[in-house]
Amino acid sequence: MSTILFELGCEELPPKSLKPLRDALENSVVEQLNEADITFDSIKAFAAPRRLAIQIEGISDKQPNRSEQKRGPAIKAAFDADGNPTRAAMGFAKGLGIDASELVTIKTDKGDYVGFEQTIEGQATTELLPSIFQTALDNLPIAKRMRSGASRDEFVRPVQWVVLMQDDTVIDATIQGHDTGTQTRGHRFHSPDYHKITHANDYEALLKNLNVIADFDQRQMLIKNQVKALADEVNANPIIPQSLLDEVTALVDFPIALRASFEPRFLQVPQEALISTMQADQKYFCLTDKAGKLQPYFIFITNIESKDPKQIIEGNEKVVRPRLADAEFFFLQDQKQPLFALTDSLKTRVFQDQLGTIWQKSERVAKLAAFIAALIQEQGQTIDIDETVRAAILSKADLASSLVGEYPELQGIAGTYYARLNGESEAVAASIEEQYLPKFSGDVLPQTPIGICLALADRLDTLVGIFAIDQAPTGSKDPFSLRRSAIGILRILIEKQLPINLVALVEQAIKGYSDDSGSKIAKMGDTFTQVMTFLNSRYRAMYTEQGVSVDTIQAVQAINPHMPLDFDQRIRAVQAFSELPQASMLSESNKRVANILAKSEGDVVNSINKTLINEGAEQDLYQAIQHAQDDVAPLLKTADYTPVLQTLARLDEPLTQFFDTVMVNSEDAALKANRLALLKQVRALFLTVADISELQL
Numbered sequence: 001m002s003t004i005l006f007e008l009g010c011e012e013l014p015p016k017s018l019k020p021l022r023d024a025l026e027n028s029v030v031e032q033l034n035e036a037d038i039t040f041d042s043i044k045a046f047a048a049p050r051r052l053a054i055q056i057e058g059i060s061d062k063q064p065n066r067s068e069q070k071r072g073p074a075i076k077a078a079f080d081a082d083g084n085p086t087r088a089a090m091g092f093a094k095g096l097g098i099d100a101s102e103l104v105t106i107k108t109d110k111g112d113y114v115g116f117e118q119t120i121e122g123q124a125t126t127e128l129l130p131s132i133f134q135t136a137l138d139n140l141p142i143a144k145r146m147r148s149g150a151s152r153d154e155f156v157r158p159v160q161w162v163v164l165m166q167d168d169t170v171i172d173a174t175i176q177g178h179d180t181g182t183q184t185r186g187h188r189f190h191s192p193d194y195h196k197i198t199h200a201n202d203y204e205a206l207l208k209n210l211n212v213i214a215d216f217d218q219r220q221m222l223i224k225n226q227v228k229a230l231a232d233e234v235n236a237n238p239i240i241p242q243s244l245l246d247e248v249t250a251l252v253d254f255p256i257a258l259r260a261s262f263e264p265r266f267l268q269v270p271q272e273a274l275i276s277t278m279q280a281d282q283k284y285f286c287l288t289d290k291a292g293k294l295q296p297y298f299i300f301i302t303n304i305e306s307k308d309p310k311q312i313i314e315g316n317e318k319v320v321r322p323r324l325a326d327a328e329f330f331f332l333q334d335q336k337q338p339l340f341a342l343t344d345s346l347k348t349r350v351f352q353d354q355l356g357t358i359w360q361k362s363e364r365v366a367k368l369a370a371f372i373a374a375l376i377q378e379q380g381q382t383i384d385i386d387e388t389v390r391a392a393i394l395s396k397a398d399l400a401s402s403l404v405g406e407y408p409e410l411q412g413i414a415g416t417y418y419a420r421l422n423g424e425s426e427a428v429a430a431s432i433e434e435q436y437l438p439k440f441s442g443d444v445l446p447q448t449p450i451g452i453c454l455a456l457a458d459r460l461d462t463l464v465g466i467f468a469i470d471q472a473p474t475g476s477k478d479p480f481s482l483r484r485s486a487i488g489i490l491r492i493l494i495e496k497q498l499p500i501n502l503v504a505l506v507e508q509a510i511k512g513y514s515d516d517s518g519s520k521i522a523k524m525g526d527t528f529t530q531v532m533t534f535l536n537s538r539y540r541a542m543y544t545e546q547g548v549s550v551d552t553i554q555a556v557q558a559i560n561p562h563m564p565l566d567f568d569q570r571i572r573a574v575q576a577f578s579e580l581p582q583a584s585m586l587s588e589s590n591k592r593v594a595n596i597l598a599k600s601e602g603d604v605v606n607s608i609n610k611t612l613i614n615e616g617a618e619q620d621l622y623q624a625i626q627h628a629q630d631d632v633a634p635l636l637k638t639a640d641y642t643p644v645l646q647t648l649a650r651l652d653e654p655l656t657q658f659f660d661t662v663m664v665n666s667e668d669a670a671l672k673a674n675r676l677a678l679l680k681q682v683r684a685l686f687l688t689v690a691d692i693s694e695l696q697l
Contacts, residue, residue, distance in 0.1 A: 552578065
């Protein structure tokens, strides 16, 4: 057992790709070692700005030997009547490089054959490793590779050196066009020269002495701890997005955190703009107070242990000041006119070539939002329809603002700031930002009633319009994020407990394209069908992410509920039903009932003739059906589906007895029809909630 060290030294690797490259390299090496049947105790991957490395401890010296059986001709063909080997046997032996006398008999189910068992010597690990590491490098997820100088070898950045060692010995090889050795390099500025690695086990400690923390995760933890400590000194909370933390970790070998400040006057600018420019452009960690309000500080990570940190701090303050001043300028410039005035320029800005301008979209959204607001009013919730229309008209105005032009990620956020400054009601102002929620899977939903109306109306208008012009998502392409929009619609209606029918919403959205506010929809019926099918197809993606089984989703989809809240209630009821001891038998019985009814000739009548119910099991099932119908009727009125299925679970025993003792397909036509009607009522009872015959229990 020994330790293997592999290191690839490069020019600075792309910071956003460093962590994925590290993980892909490790996974590929592990996979290849397992395929080669080479055992090891542990493996660790390292990643720093100028290197990718793998350290494998307790690795076996060679592959295990393996036996390989070669089978030749049948015994009858291999030996003649006197027991001498035939030409077939001798030819087989010669091909293996052995004498015919060394052949053995191999017994199989198909007869006896001659053969030979040979031992294949395992290959030395050191012979396999160069190919393993080169293959791993070749398979890295690199979008665009480059060549350096006259070299024909390609990589994401020019390769400077390669280390490949077993304990204290070099494994001679050529990887990425470089001969392997024991020489590594430390920090670009603090330890720029080559240094010899005396033993593979010394790698991490040596680099630490050379001002390189090679372990990505350790380096990241150091950054987090330093940032938190500096934030605590000013009683603030740091904003540390994981993506930014990963990128900063990939930019430095030896992280040292420093805190700087900016003029408090910039805090009048929307803090989202300040945070955006400091994070995206400067890779700074911003600080907020306990209430989430931005503070006039930021923390940055330097890669140099400076003798005069004050100069570095002042340099960063000097660099960030113009960027914050730009945001301030755009913010103040926008305030020279009211938000509503910006809507004029929307009349010439195209939303989509075939779907009109952004202004026309705003008009459609306003009408649809008012329709949704009226539905919410009918349910007893308080919402001002005039304010809803006002919010919809203003909702896209900030797209014409200077601030959003510079910081597109502030759309909606900027509008909310400007609406408040213009004296719009808080309900109107807050909804402008909320219209874009949820922005991603698991994101928060709009909280205000008007925000909910705008979020639904905006997404529905886009869905209908894009489907109407035949640009529905295909494969992995979804340029208008329609899949995410559809799930957003479903989540809002479900989680906000809104009993609103999708049919009504889609029909109203289609009507919005039928007047003078936008382009006409030529095939309304086709568009309606396609949008409804698309929305219904999103249930599966949404619920499987929550851990709901596919068969549970299919059981509810089979009856095609059009109200997402109702769909969700049915899902929860079927999940609870699946846990009942009777569930499996009832599911199978429902499959049987469905098959019998499907194969019956002609229409099955709905009514049951009680005078034709003679057998005991038949009478018991009839009585159970009558009781179940009476019990579930009030529950169905309140959509209380869980107790409905719990009540129907009592049909398990009488239904099982019925199938065990009663012949459904009786020769007596009247008796057969009556029994089919009995089963039809059983089927109808369960279909009031879901088609449980879809369950795979």
